[in-house]
Amino acid sequence: MFKPVTIKDIAKALNLSTSTVSRALRGGYEISEETKRIVLDYAEKINFQRNPIALSLKERRSYSIGVVVCEVANQFFSQAIDGIESIAYSKGYHVIISQTHDKYNREVINTEHLAHRSVDGLLISLSAETKDYSHLVKLHQQGLPIVFFDRILDSIQTHKVTSNNFKGAFNATEYLIESGCKRIAHLANAAQLSITSERQSGYEEALKKHNIEIKPELIRYCQHGGSNVQEVEEAVRYFLDMDEKPDAIFVASDRLSTGCLAALKKYNKTEDLLIAGFSNSDVVELLKPSLSAVRQPAFEMGRKAAEMLISLIESKYPVEEFETAILETTFKKND
Missing domain, CATH: 3.40.50.2300 (Response regulator)
Incomplete structure (x- = not known):
């Protein structure tokens, strides 16, 4: 019959009290690092698993x-x-x-x-x-x-x-400016999110630094965060249909970045726009146009x-x- 190893068994094997073993397994601050190491090494060696029902x-x-x-x-x-x-x-x-x-x-x-x-x-x-x-x-x-x-x-x-959303957005926007772009659109997440205002502030500060006018008509919010494909496509289409089209887009989130690139490909507008945005995906490097990416830790x-x-x-x-x-x-x- 299977009989799981208990804290008492570990305590007996290591010649420690059950309370010391229990605290060591929990990472208790009152137990020395050396004792924690001995207990945890032994527990790992015997594949010990704490009983969650008994604990709770x-x-x-x-x-x-x-x-x-x-x-x-x-x-x-x-x-x-x-x-x-x-x-x-x-x-x-x-x-x-x-x-x-x-x-x-x-x-x-x-x-x-x-x-x-x-x-x-x-x-x-x-x-x-x-x-x-x-x-x-x-x-x-x-x-x-x-x-x-x-x-x-x-x-x-x-x-x-x-x-640091502000700095990440600032760096991405400044890169677009230093690449020769003057009319930079911003595809933003839902307006009420903390990350949206922080990233928009970084985008605007980079424009100000380089004496480029901030134009509200170049900013579009996606209230569904990119989960609604039609919403993203409509925002991209809006930029592409402008009389004076953007020469770059700064995109404010991972999901919006892939949605933006997909929309540009759909509308066959992949050659004349620079794109920079937040993305932790390696896949975006394979897409056209390529994406210069702000990566979060x-x-x-x-x-x-x-x-x-x-x-x-x-x-x-x-x-x-x-x-x-x-x-x-x-x-x-x-x-």
Whole structure:
């Protein structure tokens, strides 16, 4: 009959107390690094798995965290999830992932479902359609630890992780200007998202630096974040039908970048436009026109967000000071 290894078995084998082994497996701060290493190495050697049911009953925790993103297939979010999992699993937490497909109602349903499944905390990147945040405010007020990443919400006091959207957008726009472009269109995400205003500010500041007039008619918002193909195609078509056409487009998100390139190919306008935008996908390098890409440190953002959330979950006292971490982007020219 199968009999799983217990914490008592490890304690006996290593001549330690069960409480010391338990704390070491949890990464408790009161246990020395040397003792943690000995316990974790032995646990890995014997393929020890903690009993999640017993843990949840004893500690009133599920040892699971919920993750809400717009789309797992999005390269940025898949990389961020890898980062989240790398921290969560090392700390003994399971990860439950759900997708909103950038729809507000999906976000509401998914967050409430995860809360009812008794996750210990929630990592969330807001959907493009979300303008009413009451579902998140309610969960936060009820005591559920929440950490925002990438698309953050200023009105809820908690930890947040994002990238330097302003600088990334500035660098991309300045590259287009230095490449000889003077009439640069901006294909933006949903207007209410934090990343939208930050990236638009970077775009506008680059224009100002080079004494290029900011023209509102050259900015188009996609309220569905790129999930509605027709909306993206209409925005691109709008630029192409202008009497004085743009000579470049700065695109403000991963999904919009691929949608923009697909629309340009559909309308056979792939030779006379320079494109720069946010994208963590390597596929865009193979497309025509090629995309000079602002890349976010997605994996690191995921790791940081998970560390923040677990620190909230495991804090023995109410947390009153919160951090907004801003990680640097990189820019890859595709000349």
